[in-house]
Amino acid sequence: MVDQALLSLAKFLPEITLAITFCLALLVGVIFRSRPRLSMWVALLGVVVSIALTIREMGITESVFSGMIAVDPFATFFKLIVGSSAIFIFLFSLYSAEVLSTMKRLVEYSSLLVAMTLGMYLMVGATNLLMMVLSIELTGLSSYVLAGYTKEASDSSEASLKYIIYGALSTGLMLYGISILFGLTGGAMDIYAINRALVTSPVNPIALLVASLLIIAGLGYKISAVPFHFWTPDVYEGAPITITAFLSVASKAAGFAMLIRFFKIAFIDSSAVGLPAGIWITLQGFEWNKIIAILSVLTMTLGNLVAVWQNNLKRLLAYSSIAHAGYMLMGLAILSDKGIAAVLIYFVVYMFMNLGAFYVVMLVSNKTGSEDIDSYKGLGFRSPFIGVSMVIFFISLAGLPPTAGFIGKLFIFASLLDAKWIWLAVVGAINSVISLYYYVRVVRNMFLRDPDENSGPLKFSVPEIVLLLLLVVPTLLFGLYYSPIVDFANASARMLGVH
Amino acid sequence: MLESYVPIFVMIAGGVIFGVVMVKLNEWFGPHRPNDEKLSTYESGMEPIRSARERFSVKFYMVAMLFILFDIEVVFLYPWAVSFKQLGLGGFVTMAVFIFVLFLGYFYVWRKGALEWD
Numbered sequence: 001m002v003d004q005a006l007l008s009l010a011k012f013l014p015e016i017t018l019a020i021t022f023c024l025a026l027l028v029g030v031i032f033r034s035r036p037r038l039s040m041w042v043a044l045l046g047v048v049v050s051i052a053l054t055i056r057e058m059g060i061t062e063s064v065f066s067g068m069i070a071v072d073p074f075a076t077f078f079k080l081i082v083g084s085s086a087i088f089i090f091l092f093s094l095y096s097a098e099v100l101s102t103m104k105r106l107v108e109y110s111s112l113l114v115a116m117t118l119g120m121y122l123m124v125g126a127t128n129l130l131m132m133v134l135s136i137e138l139t140g141l142s143s144y145v146l147a148g149y150t151k152e153a154s155d156s157s158e159a160s161l162k163y164i165i166y167g168a169l170s171t172g173l174m175l176y177g178i179s180i181l182f183g184l185t186g187g188a189m190d191i192y193a194i195n196r197a198l199v200t201s202p203v204n205p206i207a208l209l210v211a212s213l214l215i216i217a218g219l220g221y222k223i224s225a226v227p228f229h230f231w232t233p234d235v236y237e238g239a240p241i242t243i244t245a246f247l248s249v250a251s252k253a254a255g256f257a258m259l260i261r262f263f264k265i266a267f268i269d270s271s272a273v274g275l276p277a278g279i280w281i282t283l284q285g286f287e288w289n290k291i292i293a294i295l296s297v298l299t300m301t302l303g304n305l306v307a308v309w310q311n312n313l314k315r316l317l318a319y320s321s322i323a324h325a326g327y328m329l330m331g332l333a334i335l336s337d338k339g340i341a342a343v344l345i346y347f348v349v350y351m352f353m354n355l356g357a358f359y360v361v362m363l364v365s366n367k368t369g370s371e372d373i374d375s376y377k378g379l380g381f382r383s384p385f386i387g388v389s390m391v392i393f394f395i396s397l398a399g400l401p402p403t404a405g406f407i408g409k410l411f412i413f414a415s416l417l418d419a420k421w422i423w424l425a426v427v428g429a430i431n432s433v434i435s436l437y438y439y440v441r442v443v444r445n446m447f448l449r450d451p452d453e454n455s456g457p458l459k460f461s462v463p464e465i466v467l468l469l470l471l472v473v474p475t476l477l478f479g480l481y482y483s484p485i486v487d488f489a490n491a492s493a494r495m496l497g498v499h
Numbered sequence: 500m501l502e503s504y505v506p507i508f509v510m511i512a513g514g515v516i517f518g519v520v521m522v523k524l525n526e527w528f529g530p531h532r533p534n535d536e537k538l539s540t541y542e543s544g545m546e547p548i549r550s551a552r553e554r555f556s557v558k559f560y561m562v563a564m565l566f567i568l569f570d571i572e573v574v575f576l577y578p579w580a581v582s583f584k585q586l587g588l589g590g591f592v593t594m595a596v597f598i599f600v601l602f603l604g605y606f607y608v609w610r611k612g613a614l615e616w617d
Binding site for chain 1: 589607
């Protein structure tokens with residue numbers, strides 16, 4: 001057993017790196033107390049190394065630690081998404097006035113960010129119910145603390161408290177669902193074993209429905225799907241912007257990875273024969289993809305409709321990120337590898353555009369101290385480059401060409417039409433139109449309104465501009481030259497044990 | 500289906516009745532001769548100084564929390580120590596990692612000043 005564990009360790013290097021980085025960041029932080037930035041650099045370096053090790057794992061399909069975790073292209077893809085957004089967040093933090101105002105807690109900030117990244121690395125690969133819960137908790141506990149990082153601000157403490165209460169409740173619900181599933185399948189913890197048990201001996205469909213709804217409640221909370229989204233606006237508004245950006249991209253990516261893996265492996269009819277390649281069907285008498293489709297309609301409609309009324313940009317982006325979760329859920333409802341690949345493409349695109357939008361909000365609030373839409377009046381004239389970048393991100397978020405957001409939406413809708421889900425595609429298209437309204441509202445404030453009288457031009461430093469370029473360029477580039485991400489996503493849609 | 504639970508309900512009812520009856524019997528038949536000494540707070544024979552209804556410093560919670568944390572983690576050492584020979588080198592390395600992480604936490608707590616009382 002020890003030999004097996006050692007063999008598994010060799011496939012577990014990115015996670016080990018992160019675990020060591022967490023320890024090192026803490027150690028460095030408490031030893032060199034006069035230089036808190038040092039631990040942030042250590043953490044950043046650790047995440048970079050873990051990404052390098054993840055890239056080396058590309059193409060491997062293996063199960064490690066006796067079926068606890070899968071190392072497969074699907075997990076590797078999401079690890080890259082999570083890891084690269086962690087790097088972006090560390091770089092943002094170097095310029096965030098909010099984070100740097102509490103220098104003496106920077107050690108905890110950087111080490112907890114690493115711990116959260118580690119939790120997400122585990123989430124994307126977990127193939128055992130226990131591992132799923134543990135990794136969700138690791139991610140959750142770190143993010144509760146980080147959401148309340150600027151604890152001097154009362155809304156940050158409020159965000160943290162709300163987050164932890166909702167988190168505890170939804171984990172409880174999920175555990176309850178897992179226990180029902182555990183009982184139904186005669187004590188299976190491994191998601192492959194669950195699938196085998198469900199296929200060979202069909203169970204009471206109502207009980208299975210209840211169990212899966214409870215599990216959706218736990219995972220839906222992570223991806224902020226309606227009706228489990230209530231924490232999202234408050235937490236996104238109260239948490240430091242860097243953390244909000246991380247939650248909206250990485251946390252959502254990890255949640256989606258777990259949701260897709262769990263449903264695709266546990267709840268499909270793996271004994272079905274004669275299906276075309278890349279298409280699967282649900283268990284007999286249990287069409288969970290209908291539930292996902294309903295959730296996605298609710299999620300995008302509510303997210304978009306409520307975003308229209310928001311005046312705080314962080315809240316607006318929170319609702320917009322809820323809506324984006326809805327678009328991505330459509331990809332899972334289709335039950336085809338094409339749909340999954342479309343979700344993966346969407347995530348690459350979403351990472352760049354959403355991080356970019358939050359980064360601009362951070363830069364502006366560094367200077368003006370406000371996240372209100374009114375403080376963006378005339379931003380296009382006060383700082384043309386920032387203004388134009390924000391327009392690019394918003395056009396991309398709305399899904400218009402020639403930006404990457406269009407490509408993301410295009411592939412989702414294409415796979416929907418392929419699978420004859422016309423009504424869902426129509427709902428998605430209507431939602432995209434609604435979303436255009438509130439994005440353009442901000443753009444109108446930036447370019448068609450004059451700035452307040454006593455507000456001069458905003459100046460940003462060169463590294464800040466370079467970092468912004470790192471997000472703007474891919475957002476534009478992937479809108480025109482998208483075949484690399486499409487190929488990468490298609491190759492990454494493969495999961496351990498699914499043919 | 501519920502019939503199989505009848506013995507349990509009988510057991511619960513029996514427990515409640517027995518407890519209530521014993522306490523009430525004591526109250527009804529026992530002698531009551533209170534005096535000042537008897538009614539004062541029992542502090543292992545010491546004279547009580549003042550009311551116990553006071554606010555405690557948050558430092559107590561910190562120490563209690565740290566104690567529980569380290570105490571529970573150290574308990575893991577016992578099963579390892581008992582089966583040290585069977586677990587062999589693998590067990591030793593695992594435990595060394597565990598103790599390293601434990602010490603890291605201890606070091607962090609110490610340097611952050613959580614163990615200082617003032």
